[in-house]
Amino acid sequence: MRPLLTRWPLCRLLFLLFLASVSGLPLAALAQAAPGPSAASAAAPPAEAPPPRIGIVTMQPGSIFFERFGHDAIVVEDPVTGDATSYNFGYFDPSEPDFVGRFLRGEMMYYLVALPLDQDLSYYRDSGRGANLQWLDLSPEQARALAASLAERAKPENARYRYDYYTANCATMVRDAIDGALGGGLHSQLSGRSRGNTYRSESVRLASPAPWMWLGFDIGLGPFADQPLSRWQEAFVPMRLADALREVRNSDGRPLVQEELELLPHRIAPEPAESARRWWPWLLCGLVLAAGVLALRRRRRLLAALALPLWLFCGIAGVLLAYLWGFSAHHAAWANRNLLQLSPLCLLLLPGAVTLLRARVPGAWFRWTLWAVALLSLLGLVLHWLTLQAQVNLQWIVLLLPLHVALAWTLGRRDPAVTHR
Numbered sequence: 001m002r003p004l005l006t007r008w009p010l011c012r013l014l015f016l017l018f019l020a021s022v023s024g025l026p027l028a029a030l031a032q033a034a035p036g037p038s039a040a041s042a043a044a045p046p047a048e049a050p051p052p053r054i055g056i057v058t059m060q061p062g063s064i065f066f067e068r069f070g071h072d073a074i075v076v077e078d079p080v081t082g083d084a085t086s087y088n089f090g091y092f093d094p095s096e097p098d099f100v101g102r103f104l105r106g107e108m109m110y111y112l113v114a115l116p117l118d119q120d121l122s123y124y125r126d127s128g129r130g131a132n133l134q135w136l137d138l139s140p141e142q143a144r145a146l147a148a149s150l151a152e153r154a155k156p157e158n159a160r161y162r163y164d165y166y167t168a169n170c171a172t173m174v175r176d177a178i179d180g181a182l183g184g185g186l187h188s189q190l191s192g193r194s195r196g197n198t199y200r201s202e203s204v205r206l207a208s209p210a211p212w213m214w215l216g217f218d219i220g221l222g223p224f225a226d227q228p229l230s231r232w233q234e235a236f237v238p239m240r241l242a243d244a245l246r247e248v249r250n251s252d253g254r255p256l257v258q259e260e261l262e263l264l265p266h267r268i269a270p271e272p273a274e275s276a277r278r279w280w281p282w283l284l285c286g287l288v289l290a291a292g293v294l295a296l297r298r299r300r301r302l303l304a305a306l307a308l309p310l311w312l313f314c315g316i317a318g319v320l321l322a323y324l325w326g327f328s329a330h331h332a333a334w335a336n337r338n339l340l341q342l343s344p345l346c347l348l349l350l351p352g353a354v355t356l357l358r359a360r361v362p363g364a365w366f367r368w369t370l371w372a373v374a375l376l377s378l379l380g381l382v383l384h385w386l387t388l389q390a391q392v393n394l395q396w397i398v399l400l401l402p403l404h405v406a407l408a409w410t411l412g413r414r415d416p417a418v419t420h421r
Helices: 002-023 027-033 039-043 099-105 117-127 140-153 170-181 185-190 199-207 211-220 238-245 280-295 300-327 344-357 364-386 394-411
Strands: 053-059 071-077 084-091 109-116 131-136 160-162 257-264
Touching (some): 053 170, 131 238, 140 170, 199 211, 280 394
Antiparallel strands (some): 071 084, 084 109, 109 160
């Protein structure tokens, strides 16, 4: 457009010179007689600028623990300049006052940041993480409204939001913004469908390359994490959101995703695949450990040495689970039945273990606590049966219940061969 506009005055001047040479009229008179813009056209308002182009960029999972779930952002491309802005909901400020305390209490604050797309992608390019862009087929009105909403939301006074790992993270904020642009069309198409995935299954799957991370998710999540997710809820994972967008249609039946591009190749380990979870290997391990405890029943000092780190782990884990339930906003960890397997009462067994290491007999409180821990573990199994598996923790029950019972049976009885000193 611009070259034509800059050349038009010169073409017009040459045309007037030609007419002047053949007609003998003054150039000024020809200029006055030459056709020009009418008064109506001169007074017409300028044409409305073309709408921006809207896309979703999805970044694949990385190798660092906080990158395991992937990431995404909304891209707004200026149709005139071609500049692409990435609206990224994944920023936080660790220098904020009480940052660690807010993290532990589940009161994290995140930010929406607008930055050039190339700048946003530089980190993923350097770390080998793939990135794909999905251009969306929005109407001009929808695209303009979404771009204006994001620009307003990205202002410093509006950028903060209360973060939640499952219901208000980088992917759900992107999902909600697109749904708003579609007038709720995204929610209506995704909310009634499910593939049976849960917050727990998705968390454990994506965290599986880091054993300590999936262990923390599996132990720390309560019944909330085991509800079957709709495709709408499942979109808390950026890659699941990208999959869902491919199936969404506009109100007139057109696919929402107009075009897909690979911005960056994925050069590291791929996203973990789905796999069935089996509880019987955990039962086998629990029975083997219980058999080992029974085999060592006459070597109480050795048993105490082996049980001490187990009780320390169970007790600390139980205290943490109790804190998450009673004193934090991490609602995904509330009412966690793993408290019955990882009881804080195990901390009360530590002095008894030390007493046994000194070849002495603990008091009756030690035996009562041992059996209390075992009975709580058994209660967990009963509740699992009675409530139709409201929480998927059978693997922890069948692993720890045989062990707790075996320790109570061997160390919870007074050995007449050992006397007080």
